[in-house]
Amino acid sequence: MNDLYIYYQVTEEHAAALELRVRAMQARLAGERGVNGQLKRRPEAADGLQTWMEIYPATPAGFDTALAAAVQDAALPELIAGKRHIEIFTDLHPCA
Numbered sequence: 001m002n003d004l005y006i007y008y009q010v011t012e013e014h015a016a017a018l019e020l021r022v023r024a025m026q027a028r029l030a031g032e033r034g035v036n037g038q039l040k041r042r043p044e045a046a047d048g049l050q051t052w053m054e055i056y057p058a059t060p061a062g063f064d065t066a067l068a069a070a071v072q073d074a075a076l077p078e079l080i081a082g083k084r085h086i087e088i089f090t091d092l093h094p095c096a
Contacts, residue, residue, distance in 0.1 A: 004056040004064065005087040008080050009049045018079040022054065025074040033066055035059050049081055064088075 010018050019039070026037035038055040056063065064086075071077070071084070 001058045001060060001090075003089045004054075004059055004067070005089065006054040006056075006084055007051060007087075008084045009051050009082055010079060011081050012045055012048050012050060014079040014081075015050055018052075018076065021074045021076055021079065022052075025070050025076070026054070029056075029067065029070055033060070033063055035063060 022039055026039065030036045035056050035058070038057075040053045040055065042051040056067065076084075
């Protein structure tokens with residue numbers, strides 16, 4: 001299983017609307033896919049932009065495809081300033 005870390009920027013004027021959309025999307029994904037997402041942001045804004053991060057721990061195979069579809073269904077790109085950056089991490093397994 002992989003952990004997904006997704007970061008992007010949002011203008012302060014779109015922050016409230018985007019938060020509603022992201023939280024609704026995450027609730028739907030939790031119900032449909034069993035992955036409880038987290039939403040975080042940097043405490044400071046720079047030049048009117050906030051940096052946000054979505055975290056999806058221990059995602060099953062195919063979750064990235066479901067997430068991409070959910071992002072489009074929720075119309076997140078219209079409120080995001082720039083691109084969503086996706087980082088994938090996996091656990092390190094200790095040597096036997």
